Amino acid sequence: MATLSSVFDPRSIALIGASDQEGSVGRIILDNLLKAKGRKIFPVNPRKDTLLDLQCYPDIGSVPEHVDLAVIAIPAGAVPEGVEACGKAGVGGAVIISAGFRESGAEGALLEKRLSDARKRYGMRILGPNCLGFVRPDSGLKATFVEEMPPPGNIAFISESNALTSAILSWGLYADIGFSMVASLGSMIDIGFGDLIDFLSNDWKTTSILMYMESVGNAKKFMSAARSFALRKPIVVLKPGRFIDRTSLERSSTLFVPSGNDAVYEAAFKRAGVMRVRDIAGLFHAAGVLDSRKLPRGPRLAIVTAAGLEFAYAGAGLMATDALIEFGGEPARLSPETIRTLKNSLPPQWSEGNPVDLLSNTDTAGYVEAITACLNDPGVDGVLVIYVPMNTAGPEVVARAVIESAGKSWKPIIAAWIGGSQVRKARDILLSGNIPTYSTPEEGVRAYVNMFKYRRSLDLLHETPSELPERHALSRQKLVSLIHKALAEGRTSLNDRESKEFFDGYAIPSTPSRTVHTVEEALHEAGEIGYPVVVKVVSSQIPSPKDAGGVVTDIASDERLREAWTKMLKRVKERAPGIAIEGIALQKMIEPVDYKLVLGSRRDRDFGTFIFFGMGGINADLIRDFSIGLPPLNRTLAKRLMEETKAYRLIQGFRGRPPADLDSLEELLVNFSHLIADFPEISGIEINPLVISSGRAHARDVRILLETSPVDDGLIINYHSPYPHLIISPYPGHLVEDWKFRDGTAVVLRPIKPEDEPLAREFLSTLSEETLRTRFFSSSTNIDHEWLVLMCDTDYDRHLAIVAEISEGGRRRIIGVGSLHVDPESNSGEFALLVHDDFQRKGLASKLLRLIISNGIKKGLNEIEGQIMSENEKMIALAKKLGFSKKWEREGTQVVALSLKDRRVHSGAGHETDRT
Secondary structure, eight states, rough: OOOTTTSSSSSSSEEEEEOOOOOOOOHHHHHHTTTTTOOOEEEEEEEEETTTEEBBSSGGOOOSOOOOOOOOOOSSSGHHHHHHHHHHHHEEEEEOOOSSSGGGGGHHHHHHHHHHHHHHHHHHHHSSSOOOOOOGGTEEEEESSSSOOOOEEEEEEEEEHHHHHHHHHHHHHHOOOOOEEEEEEOOOOOOOOHHHHHHHHTTTTOOEEEOSOOSSSHHHHHHHHHHHHTTSSSSSEEEEOGGGGGGGGOBBBBBBOOOTHHHHHHHHHHHOOOOSHHHHHHHHHHHHHHTSSSEEESSSSEEEEETTTTTTTTTTHHHHHHHHHHOOOOOOOOHHHHHHHHHHSSSSSSSSSSEEEETTTTOOHHHHHHHHHHHOOOOSSEEEEEEEETOOSSSHHHHHHHHHHHHSSSSOEEEEEEEEEEHHHHHHHHHHHHHHEEEEEHHHHHHHHHHHHHHHHHHHHOOOOOOOOOOOOOOOOHHHHHHHHHHHHHOSEOOOOHHHHHHTTTTBBOEEEEEESHHHHHHHHHHHOOEEEEEEEOOTOSOOOTTTTTTEEOOOHHHHHHHHHHHHHHHHHHHHHTTTOOOOEEEEESSSOOOEEEEEEETTTTTTEEEEEEOOOHHHHOOOOOEEEEEOHHHHHHHHHTTTHHHHHHHBBBBTBBBOHHHHHHHHHHHHHHHHHHOTEEEEEEEEEEEEEEEEEEOEEEEEEEEOOGTTTTTTTTTTSOOOOOOSSSOOOOOEEEEEEOOOOEEEEEEOGGGGGHHHHHHHSSOOOHHHHHHOOSSOOOHHHHHHHHHOOOOOEEEEEEEEEEEEEEEEEEEEEEEEEEEETTTTEEEEEEEEEEGGTHHHHHHHHHHHHHHHHTTOEEEEEEEEEETOHHHHHHHHHHEEEEOOOEEEEEEEEEEOOOHHHHTTOOOOOOOO
16 A cells, blocks of 8 residues: 555646636646646646646556546546546556545445545555645645645644635745645545554644544544654644534443543543644634643733723733633632732732732833743643733833743743734734733733643643552353353343353452342342342333332332232333333342442444443433543553542542542543453443442442344354543453463563553663663663653554563563564564563573564564664674565664565464454
């Protein structure tokens, strides 16, 4: 398959549909292409011999030179044949401007399928169809019929909307906003958001990406690319439709959880470290501040203004405070020390609080003293400075003072200079000093809150979770047999007993249940387990016993049990006549119940299985307090999932009730995440309530739904991916391997985890300078937290590091690591090896490299390569022994490469099914 460079960095371009007719699309595109630097342009039009003094060709096959990119602007009906002809001619990529495909109805959808099939046959990359094309201002390349060319810059803009793309190009030119790329995606039959993020990650000119997204397209590719990019540079997305899905919610038994809903998108953006904004203006406001090194460490903002009570803008500070609370920030509480400092330096009439109103007759020194005092306050995370005309101090003088103050602190300063021409020069001064500057207090506050939320997302990406206890082995086959049995019986859900077996397998505490068939059996069992008890009807024909009146709680005596038994059966037969009752489940009633929560999973059409957590009980759908996360979870992610609900504050202790054991609740959520990851056969689970009693959580009412969709029929076990229902690959436990040195020392070879950061730090810090130099080409490697996060990255689709671990005196120790970094653009990988000095020359490097090769084959890579110092003769010899050959060598560095294409065919790789 061709690479995206064929599309976005072509050396030769053919325009199919070129024209010389003034004002036509073919003419405008041709004029645009001819302005590109260093590109060969070939017009294609069977009715012309020349166009604009260029030789014109009747078809793509007649072009005498290789063509990297074809820009296609012909009627939709002719496009599939045009793509077919491009494929036969060896064209690497195409931009299809033409419209009239699936957006136009069934006939157009068939045309789109034909061109998609042609693309796959020849391995072409296609942008579109029905797109505006793209612009790369730095090289002057305009593969579009839009005539505006914005100035070069560092922002990339990717849009699903042609109209918005055109508007952004015009706006960028007007506002002098520079872009590294502007691209319109159209129908995304091939190139989507994830592809462009990966392409731009290797573009040094691009320092941030802005996106307008209506639908994500390939969610798995987007998440993988976005998580990788966001670790180094910001991504900002505007996605409309925040309320549209409210009219078509899919309801579970007690909680509304929509499919394809905006809340799931919100959770995905947070997980990927993507900053979401609410409007077009927010896109560019965010782009200016997220690239800043000064991101606030908290939401607490101090507001400094000098409006004065007599001035019309006296409410500017209050307006900013209102906006701060509305957008999710927090007004900072100034410490007593800060109040005293300001009292000694400001006029007696100052506001004595936050907002800090200096009054309109303040001078520049008053601004500086107030800003400095706020920045020095440990309870302040950032400062918003509001300037209005008619202050004693001039706008430019105050602007320069703000810049000077900002240079003395790591905390961010945001500026809002209100007014027209009087403050325009001051705004330019502030912007040139890297101070985010806005024309209203609300805009400044929004920028600050965006900075804080982005910092919080980055912290999540960089946070090291604590270790969980080792998962005990379970019999997956036994649990699968329960699913098969239920499906064979025509059931779409598991019964209470079967559900509890799943929970037992994953250490999720649940209420013990005994199934009885007569009231006498019930009385006997109640005597065994002790009152009070709960009884529930068991029937595969009733998805939710509660909805059929088949649940009675708080039964405290034999007499009450007999009465409840009779009335419950009568009620169920009235509400669900003709159903087969398989028994009655008898449970010990948990007392006291301090809190009721809900925990569950559902399947989203874009992002696969997701987890929801929040306030439970019969009022769950009314209260609607829940958060959404994407599996797999670790302790850090589980905690964040809980923190985003009001229930989290409640379960820390409320009105004399004891707090929940949050550590064990985190562990329960992680175990729940493992369960849903291991079973794509499960379409949804709901635990409601998940009760907290004396601090401990118990799953009381459980419902497990099974996947019965025809699209999945027969494919659940045979999918190419072992996790077809997840967009983030979980820990690949099937790669764990026991191995031994020749002297019998036991070694565990396993994929690295985020929790390994302390072990990785110890491993790297005890290496010799020589070993560090030969691996990192420098002996002075800075082993900081951010560096270790990248090493322990958990995107197993594109970064797989296998660590070698031993046990010494009961302590775990990493002694070697072999890593494979995948480049999705070229479908290749780069390997690296590092073995501790104490364990070199024992065969570990050879073992790790063989594992890397094996995993490269399983991932379907075409090639893997590695960069080795020319003096590292042992590593070069090992690579040669395993089939690598020298690709190039210069300046003391050698790159070796190994083709995996033939090995992949012979091994039959790419069909892993082991999920345990």
